[in-house]
Amino acid sequence: xxxxxxxxxxxxxxxxxxxxxxxxxxxxxxxxxxxxxxxxxxxxxxxxxxxxxxxxxxxxxxxxxxxxxxxxxxxxxxxxxxxxxxxxxxxxxxxxxxxxx
Amino acid sequence: xxxxxxxxxxxxxxxxxxxxxxxxxxxxxxxxxxxxxxxxxxxxxxxxxxxxxxxxxxxxxxxxxxxxxxxxxxxxxxxxxxxxxxxxxxxxxxxxxxxxxxxxxxxxxxxxxxxxxxxxxxxxxxxxxxxxxxxxxxxxxxxxxxxxxxxxxxxxxxxxxxxxxxxxxxxxxxxxxxxxxxxxxxxxxxxxxxxxxxxxxxxxxxxxxxxxxxxxxxxxx
Numbered sequence: 001x002x003x004x005x006x007x008x009x010x011x012x013x014x015x016x017x018x019x020x021x022x023x024x025x026x027x028x029x030x031x032x033x034x035x036x037x038x039x040x041x042x043x044x045x046x047x048x049x050x051x052x053x054x055x056x057x058x059x060x061x062x063x064x065x066x067x068x069x070x071x072x073x074x075x076x077x078x079x080x081x082x083x084x085x086x087x088x089x090x091x092x093x094x095x096x097x098x099x100x101x
Numbered sequence: 102x103x104x105x106x107x108x109x110x111x112x113x114x115x116x117x118x119x120x121x122x123x124x125x126x127x128x129x130x131x132x133x134x135x136x137x138x139x140x141x142x143x144x145x146x147x148x149x150x151x152x153x154x155x156x157x158x159x160x161x162x163x164x165x166x167x168x169x170x171x172x173x174x175x176x177x178x179x180x181x182x183x184x185x186x187x188x189x190x191x192x193x194x195x196x197x198x199x200x201x202x203x204x205x206x207x208x209x210x211x212x213x214x215x216x217x218x219x220x221x222x223x224x225x226x227x228x229x230x231x232x233x234x235x236x237x238x239x240x241x242x243x244x245x246x247x248x249x250x251x252x253x254x255x256x257x258x259x260x261x262x263x264x265x266x267x268x269x270x271x272x273x274x275x276x277x278x279x280x281x282x283x284x285x286x287x288x289x290x291x292x293x294x295x296x297x298x299x300x301x302x303x304x305x306x307x308x309x310x311x312x313x314x315x316x317x318x319x320x321x322x
Contacts, residue, residue, distance in 0.1 A: 076229040083217040
């Protein structure tokens with residue numbers, strides 16, 4: 001087993017507009033990207049489980065020509081609204097790092 | 102057009118440039134410059150294409166004043182408090198709300214102010230999205246965030262918050278405890294007015310220019 005963080009060159013999160021949070025998992029080489037993709041360990045269901053949201057609310061894409069995985073979920077608190085803990089949404093990716101591939 | 106669309110379009114059409122705060126104008130300029138720069142850079146890349154939509158649309162986004170904010174930063178090191186922090190904070194909320202009712206009575210109802218607590222060391226960064234539920238930190242940072250109709254009221258509730266948190270008892274100790282470590286005196290910080298998004302809308306217009314007033318001015322001779 002290898003953690004997703006050990007295979008990816010970058011895992012990041014940020015706002016996609018004020019109402020959505022988006023995640024990028026990027027790879028330096030095709031072999032690692034294909035290994036992660038083929039493992040079946042990362043999907044809309046994985047993201048839904050990691051963040052406690054409904055799978056139907058997760059947008060999930062493998063972007064083969066960019067060697068990247070992209071997922072978006074609704075923000076539980078809109079950007080900048082009262083109680084929003086992370087205005088840029090930049091520190092929301094940590095739960096993805098530990099996914100076993 | 103639907104009723105909401107008519108209202109929003111009316112607002113957008115009636116908005117005068119002089120009414121827009123200078124920071125908003127500066128940010129809008131930056132956004133437009135950024136968009137133009139991205140288009141200029143990307144327009145002839147092999148994977149770029151201009152795809153016209155069937156329906157011309159105008160995007161509306163807006164923000165509103167929510168209130169005025171004061172915050173209190175403090176921390177907790179006592180493991181007895183840390184192990185029951187959720188319950189302790191729930192009791193604290195009740196205490197604060199009851200104290201505010203005593204002081205303001207009918208002048209400030211429960212739903213006219215908001216008290217949020219960020220618990221750093223537990224779920225301060227991710228809030229509702231935090232999947233870790235069994236962390237055992239040796240200290241916690243508490244950020245109390247009070248939002249009220251005026252700065253004065255926000256600060257008054259922040260002071261109540263500090264006072265109630267400072268001495269809220271736990272069953273393990275008898276007598277007066279001091280539960281909160283505060284780095285600043287006075288403990289509150291005034292944050293001024295706070296805003297939130299309240300409009301996210303797409304208007305399907307019949308004519309691209311119908312929402313915009315155009316005035317022609319002749320300059321020079």
